[in-house]
Amino acid sequence: MKKLLIPLLIIAISCSSKKKVNTNDNEDKGAGDTRTKTVELLDNNTYFLTEQSDDKTYGYDKSNPIKVGGVKTNEGPLNERRFLNALFGPGNKKMTYFRAGSCCAFKTPNGFFNNTGMLDRYRLTEIGSKDTIDIYINLYDTGDLKIPVGLKAMEKKNN
Numbered sequence: 001m002k003k004l005l006i007p008l009l010i011i012a013i014s015c016s017s018k019k020k021v022n023t024n025d026n027e028d029k030g031a032g033d034t035r036t037k038t039v040e041l042l043d044n045n046t047y048f049l050t051e052q053s054d055d056k057t058y059g060y061d062k063s064n065p066i067k068v069g070g071v072k073t074n075e076g077p078l079n080e081r082r083f084l085n086a087l088f089g090p091g092n093k094k095m096t097y098f099r100a101g102s103c104c105a106f107k108t109p110n111g112f113f114n115n116t117g118m119l120d121r122y123r124l125t126e127i128g129s130k131d132t133i134d135i136y137i138n139l140y141d142t143g144d145l146k147i148p149v150g151l152k153a154m155e156k157k158n159n
Contacts, residue, residue, distance in 0.1 A: 032108040032117075032141035033069065039145060042154060045078075046085040049153035053146035060148060062104040065119050065136040067143030071110055076139030080120060083137065083145060088152040089126025095151075097124045100134065110140040117141075 040048040057064040068079035080099075087095045102118040111117040117140035125132045135148065147153045 032067075032110050033143075034067070035069070035142040035144055037144050041082070042086070042156060045082060046154060047082045047145060048156055049083075049086045049145055049147050051144070051146045053148055056149050058146060058148055059135045059137075060133070062119055062121075062136045065138040066145065066148075067138045067141045068145065069110075069139065069142030071112075071117075071140045080122070080137050080139055084122060084124070084135070086153050087124065087147070088154065089124075089129065090150055090152070091126055091129070092152060093127045093129075095124045095126055097122045097135075104136070106138075108138075108140045 042048045053059070055064065059066045066083060068076070068083050070076035070079035084095070084097045089095050100121045100123045103121055104119040105116050106119065107115055108117040109115055117138065119136045119138055122135045122137060123132050124135055133150075
């Protein structure tokens with residue numbers, strides 16, 4: 001009986017490990033993954049973004065999408081929302097957004113079919129404004145997350 005109990009205990013312990021949400025996943029990087037910095041969360045639904053991009057194409061051009069990753073862990077759509085929830089408009093007001101569809105097939109080692117992925121296009125509007133912007137997000141690959149030019153991010157509250 002003791003011989004059977006020890007292996008079962010080892011299996012139970014190994015299966016109960018906690019999942020890391022805010023790591024840079026260095027141990028399982030595909031060629032499409034370029035993240036070098038750990039991602040921090042403000043809460044489970046919002047990334048803590050601190051670095052402003054100086055590249056005017058970052059996120060705005062389909063050739064330079066925001067790489068939130070998560071497709072391998074079934075967190076891709078959640079990671080997209082985490083990123084978008086952190087953004088504020090140029091007038092320092094919260095942004096509303098909706099997914100305007102998928103587009104723009106691209107090659108990635110993290111794609112499901114024939115190493116191909118599709119970008120998601122989101123339309124953002126600052127509350128109180130009628131102006132919209134389109135943001136392209138890649139949920140297949142990971143990259144360092146930055147605040148797109150012209151936008152701001154939610155600040156961390158001190159307790």
